[in-house]
Amino acid sequence: MTTRLVVAAVSKAYPGRRRRDQPVQACQDVSFTIEPGEPVALVGQSGSGKSTLARMITAMERPDSGSISFGDVRVDRLRRRQLRGYRSQVQMIFQDPYAALNPLHTVRYALTRPLINHLHLSERAARPRVDELLDTVGLTPVEQFAAKLPHQLSGGQRQRVVIARALAPRPALLVADEPVSMLDVSLRAGVLELLAELRRSTGISLLYITHDLLGARVVSDRLLVLHHGRIVEHGPTIEVLRNPQDDYTRALLDALPTPFAAAPGAGR
Ligand SMILES: Nc1ncnc2c1ncn2[C@@H]1O[C@H](COP(=O)(O)OP(=O)(O)OP(=O)(O)O)[C@@H](O)[C@H]1O
Ligand SMILES: [Mg+2]
Secondary structure, three states: OOOOEEEEEEEEEEOOOOOOOOOEEEEEEEEEEEOOOOEEEEEOOOOOOHHHHHHHHOOOOOOOEEEEEEOOEEHHHOOHHHHHHHHHHEEEEOOOHHHHOOOOOOHHHHHHHHHHHOOOOOHHHHHHHHHHHHHHOOOOOHHHHHOOOHHHOOHHHHHHHHHHHHHOOOOOEEEEEOOOOOOOHHHHHHHHHHHHHHHHHHOOEEEEEEOOHHHHHHHOOEEEEEEOOEEEEEEEHHHHHHOOOOHHHHHHHHOOOOOOOOOOOOOO
């Protein structure tokens, strides 16, 4: 897996709600790269443009200007028929695992589909791979979990199924858009640890999107801070958290409970 994501000078605006309104500039001149295997967090408050960027990276939307490349693929120019190939390389996890899973399909079915569609496995060949995926995300005994329907799982277990499904096509990049924000607080740390561990063990690249700086610390090595659609700060996660340069990052940090907030001069 040696694929680099390059986001170069990407901008995206949406029309205002009424015709006379100014367009909403969701992303403005955003540039960054994710090296193969690198875990990067994208942090910013609600409305800062995080999901817009995620949708452009996963080819659900196109930028107005700028370019997005994944290896030698120009993501912003993908044609319809190229989408499936790209999606087996770049997978996305959303906030709400309940909405992401079909309530009528068992866990085994949900995990078998991408193996058939993307990897062209037979149903029989997919079976041991499904078991392996369930084991990887900590849903054991696997036979028991494979037979369940989404409503028979807890929120955290459901999100683990979604993560397993995202990993099924063996993607090179995982884009996770606030994957734990709808989970009970007590379950969040476990899912974050799982993401961090999977990233280490599979060598996948990760773009972890959040407004929670503490989660970003668990999962990422590098941090990008987005504010009103622009990147206002970036650097190694630990350094940015210890010694933020931008006022907005400092405000995000100050909003955290004290042991985590950067004390004056900390890390210098
Ligand atoms: N399809 C759309 N049509 C019109 N405006 C949109 C659309 N999608 C996003 N926006 C606007 O673009 C801006 C950025 O939205 P985006 O969803 O990317 O933010 P976000 O950082 O993901 O926020 P949150 O943390 O709440 O998920 C917001 O002002 C939003 O209202
Ligand atoms: Mg969002």
